[in-house]
Amino acid sequence: MFSITVRDHIMIAHSFRGEVFGPAQRLHGATYVVDATFRRADLDADNIVVDIGLATRELGAVLADLNYRNLDDEPAIGRVNTSTEFLAKVIADRLADRVHAGALGEAARGLSGLTVTLHESHVASAGYERSL
Amino acid sequence: MFSITVRDHIMIAHSFRGEVFGPAQRLHGATYVVDATFRRADLDADNIVVDIGLATRELGAVLADLNYRNLDDEPAIGRVNTSTEFLAKVIADRLADRVHAGALGEAARGLSGLTVTLHESHVASAGYERSL
Amino acid sequence: MFSITVRDHIMIAHSFRGEVFGPAQRLHGATYVVDATFRRADLDADNIVVDIGLATRELGAVLADLNYRNLDDEPAIGRVNTSTEFLAKVIADRLADRVHAGALGEAARGLSGLTVTLHESHVASAGYERSL
Amino acid sequence: MFSITVRDHIMIAHSFRGEVFGPAQRLHGATYVVDATFRRADLDADNIVVDIGLATRELGAVLADLNYRNLDDEPAIGRVNTSTEFLAKVIADRLADRVHAGALGEAARGLSGLTVTLHESHVASAGYERSL
């Protein structure tokens, strides 16, 4: 199984609901350094997993819709706790939609899976893995 | 599949038995930077994998029993070679016991798996992965 | 010249005023991984720069006053742009006050300088360096 | 499942064929920081996954055949695009051959899998995973 990983980041504000979150119930924020990993069993005709330029561009486009925002005000995602692991799924699903729509190139239809990992500090990260 | 990872560290002394270990047969030591990854298929009612505060506290509690010690003197683990990969299993199994005992919260009973990785230098690490 | 560095982090929300900040004028947030470096010409009677336990505790105490907050609402610092470099100075000056007040131990009065560095993503950081 | 990972690096020149590669069609180069991960279900008689000294030596030997070279001139691999993911497979397969030939010790015959990851910058990496 082959894979490639590209990295970008977002800086957002949000708050959490529920005693389990302690002081994180207050409005605060985070930098998420985001790794998107694309997997497939065999390489394409160019001997690659996916065009790394398109993968980087599409990850950037997905992140641009979240970046420099207060997620509490985003109706598409703000009604639930926007935990790191939940955001990993939001980003992974939006990337999967773009793969299926052809935005990462025709050859990218041969991708079999996708993992998104968000590093929120030097001591914590979260991720979501799915098939394509 | 969702996951979260928390990080802590221990600083221990130990020695190894067997020619394969070369100069590491002498009493020496290591810092292990420890990553514990918790996995589950679906998020809990708070939209998280596990309470990250409890996960951090329980990892710290497991590590406190090993930290600042000469592992050669620890009867529970010192009779075998306390290799990095073996210590990863010791820590993972003790964390699993705490999950099963409810120390990471009731919702943590929905966790499906656990991986512990120990980084022993900038060029070597080891890990152990298990189900819950 | 000797030095030691300890690391911790904060997660805050804030916004900026001024066209130079582009989309960062919106309410957003950041994780700052904070390194505090203490310097002195000679080691103390314990053969150390400063008690690393106290240095870690006092850095944590300084950061606790900023952590999980919207800095726009903090009267002590929120009336100016809370840029990364400005926050580095806020943290360094508060640490210096604690050194001078004896919170890092009597021997810490021999410290000659202090640098605080805030890592805000995998591609950007800022710092402030001062004497003690 | 247990694992250990060892790290080394190579510095190579190469060029790519195909419009998808843009400016990387020109002769350029890369540092690849290479992680080789070895996996097995149970530890060997020494309580380890594999002799880390032999694993490091054999990874170094495989990399020495690629290091400080223009891959376009290497007949064994230069006729295709030597993408990061393709090189991960080349290195993994050569390591697997060495495992099967006994170069990592007799006990290494109990290894069940191998992953090679190449980090090419702070924002991109690629990997190849296989069984043994």
Place this chain on the structure above:
Amino acid sequence: MFSITVRDHIMIAHSFRGEVFGPAQRLHGATYVVDATFRRADLDADNIVVDIGLATRELGAVLADLNYRNLDDEPAIGRVNTSTEFLAKVIADRLADRVHAGALGEAARGLSGLTVTLHESHVASAGYERSL
């Protein structure tokens, strides 16, 4: 003294002349992860060291002239050994020229110094520090 640091990277081919370089006399290559640090004694009217957007853009522009190239063929720099430390100076001097030409904004004329560090692997880096 305040500072900010921005990061980008280049991937180049080159070779060295001189026995001291051993196998690096062959045509090979490197990824350089480049950190540019800007320093000044006081913050500007926006409470920052320099516009981080402009700093990132101008670092990118300087690197674009080197990226995806065989440095042996670049007449402006290829007649000497393009060591990591020498390239750090090339990049720092070109950034300094852009600061002086106003490309980082009028306020950037208040910058007092600049350091460029090139990370060439997980075990080696080089840098050049200058005043402005």
Place this chain on the structure above:
Amino acid sequence: MFSITVRDHIMIAHSFRGEVFGPAQRLHGATYVVDATFRRADLDADNIVVDIGLATRELGAVLADLNYRNLDDEPAIGRVNTSTEFLAKVIADRLADRVHAGALGEAARGLSGLTVTLHESHVASAGYERSL
């Protein structure tokens, strides 16, 4: 001012004397990832700061005398607290002796300074800087 940095590591056991050290008074251990930075104002005839091969070899030789040992048993250094900052000075001074003895090459006599930094975990490091 130019610089190059090379990295290696050691794994040692030791204990501390003094209440300030808390549980670290027990026999324990550490991995120190060691960075040695060499500085000079102008490059040598090969356009480098120092032969990176020799710098790496000599750092390795200095570290070999400490590696895989219980520092409490080393008469040359064990009678004081072998704190991270103290060990940084031990290593820096031994490297300086080797520079002065010509072990890093004749051109290395032009070096003006040296910094040694020891990373002992993901949250702590210490260093020593001196002239040559």
